[in-house]
């Protein structure tokens with residue numbers, strides 16, 4: 001039976017020690033709630049740090065035994081691990097950097113070493129406990145190397161990863177010296193989830209630019225695997241906040257609400273952990289400006305400022321605390337009157353009952369982080385208004401939640417005037433507008449709960465595992481591969497047509513460096529020596545390069561997409577071709593080049609090509625679009641064709657293509673088995689020229705005339721190896 005194995009930095013408990021005895025308190029965070037509400041059919045285990053440095057081995061054994069009964073498996077970290085991996089790399093590198101506070105990013109190798117080592121510890125513990133058919137779900141920024149570490153030892157196990165914080169734009173991400181390792185770590189997962197599409201888009205862009213993997217509709221071919229990248233916005237346990245009296249003392253909640261409302265003032269609520277990402281000083285300043293500018297509200301509004309202590313070992317958090325204290329002191333000092341303090345400031349956390357009483361009592365919640373992955377407080381406040389139906393949410397556009405809570409008053413947290421205007425608008429909003437806005441948001445939150453979030457993530461991960469995706473994209477399945485190999489073995493005369501770049505070899509920024517490696521040469525040698533096999537490499541490259549790299553194998557080849565044909569050791573031009581048109585076309589490509597530094601022109605005997613592999617893909621595609629019409633116009637009367645390949649545009653004689661080259665070999669001999677493999681547009685002609693029963697295989701996931709697909713070069717080589725073994 002498969003199980004769900006959750007891995008997160010912290011286990012959902014806190015451990016207390018009183019008089020030598022251990023006490024365990026469950027901590028009901030969003031994640032724990034979501035997972036608890038998941039289908040009970042599947043067994044769940046949870047692996048994470050116990051939250052406390054326990055060094056004594058007997059005590060560790062005791063904790064492990066106690067927690068094991070609840071399906072929790074603790075990892076023990078030393079004080080040093082905690083300070084370098086958790087407070088160090090996690091909270092002084094990734095946290096600030098991913099929230100666009102790169103001025104706080106600390107570049108220290110010892111933090112990085114500890115991050116790697118602790119991720120390794122997690123991996124070892126996970127590997128001790130998992131079975132091959134388990135579903136593993138790794139959480140958050142503390143464990144970004146873990147998916148690849150698990151994958152290395154358990155290549156077929158299903159791994160999901162969810163990032164709870166933003167993924168920054170490539171321009172920010174690229175600054176990190178450890179960027180590539182971090183990406184490759186996460187890419188060990190089969191499914192990678194984010195709160196919003198923006199984070200997903202930033203991630204895919206970083207993956208493309210740094211690791212070179214290009215996605216199609218969120219599916220990333222990584223080596224021989226297909227990784228699913230998707231958006232899963234996290235919700236809340238709606239009923240918990242809508243009907244808190246079901247969980248907490250109802251009378252206490254009622255008393256608390258009455259007390260909060262007793263002064264008859266409008267209450268503006270602000271709740272966050274003490275964190276520079278939350279925009280607390282900016283919010284206080286906006287409130288100050290509001291009471292300075294709108295005297296009529298003095299004595300009539302109160303800002304309830306709840307700041308929950310957090311990460312007090314990190315310098316910036318202490319500085320922030322001082323800043324908040326000073327600001328509050330200054331404003332209260334300046335505006336306080338007899339019986340009114342503008343800001344009621346609490347630096348502590350509150351039990352659930354009191355928290356929900358505040359949600360209910362507040363007229364306005366002002367939640368204006370400078371950056372926030374999602375922000376659950378905003379959602380909880382809206383749910384908390386279920387019964388009363390009155391209240392206004394002012395929400396930062398920089399919070400992930402702003403994508404869903406579009407009926408809030410959305411503000412830019414750095415724009416103090418925008419925030420002041422929103423406060424005024426909120427205070428004066430008619431009740432029916434309040435109810436309408438809340439109603440719309442509540443409807444969404446009720447539907448997209450944390451349970452929905454966890455279920456969707458896991459369901460999608462399970463579907464991936466069931467190879468549904470493979471069926472959809474006609475990836476060559478194992479049985480089909482075996483059939484192909486059997487057919488090959490059974491046949492007498494076999495034609496094997498292989499494209500070179502993107503099929504036998506991966507792409508490089510500089511095409512001249514894609515020299516065949518020893519493994520490939522050995523594979524091709526074996527294949528050509530297989531009895532009854534005619535092996536042909538059919539490429540867009542010029543014949544000199546092909547000869548230099550593969551000539552010694554003595555195989556047949558087609559160069560320049562079939563302009564040149566090499567059979568029985570001799571090159572021939574396929575038909576009467578001209579190249580006097582080059583002088584007309586070259587200037588167009590030269591002006592393309594001038595407009596696009598970094599691209600380059602390749603001149604072959606009978607064709608001209610413009611390559612944009614080394615520049616930004618979007619820019620290259622824009623240029624192609626701009627120049628396509630000019631080229632088509634110029635080539636129309638010249639009996640030429642414009643071919644768009646993988647990051648290259650090629651102009652050559654019409655009527656020459658890989659399909660024609662394929663026909664050439666088909667006309668020379670009869671074959672009872674045909675196999676063709678290729679990765680780009682130009683290989684489509686090969687596929688189309690072959691009879692329908694031929695084995696045609698496209699490398700990559702794009703639309704194709706081929707019968708099957710393979711993800712990458714690795715799979716192609718695996719297939720060829722099977723043919724020759």
Ligand code: GDG
Nearest residue numbers: 164165234308348349350351352355372373374375376377
């Ligand atoms: C990270 C991301 C993302 C707060 N004060 C009290 C209290 N809380 C509870 C709230 C809420 C939770 O803490 C805070 O969650 P947030 O989402 O607002 O923020 P982070 O802690 O920064 O969480 C964030 C989240 O992960 C999930 O993916 O949304 O963007 O930064 O549930 O209710 N609970 C109690 N007393 C308090 O004083 N009992």
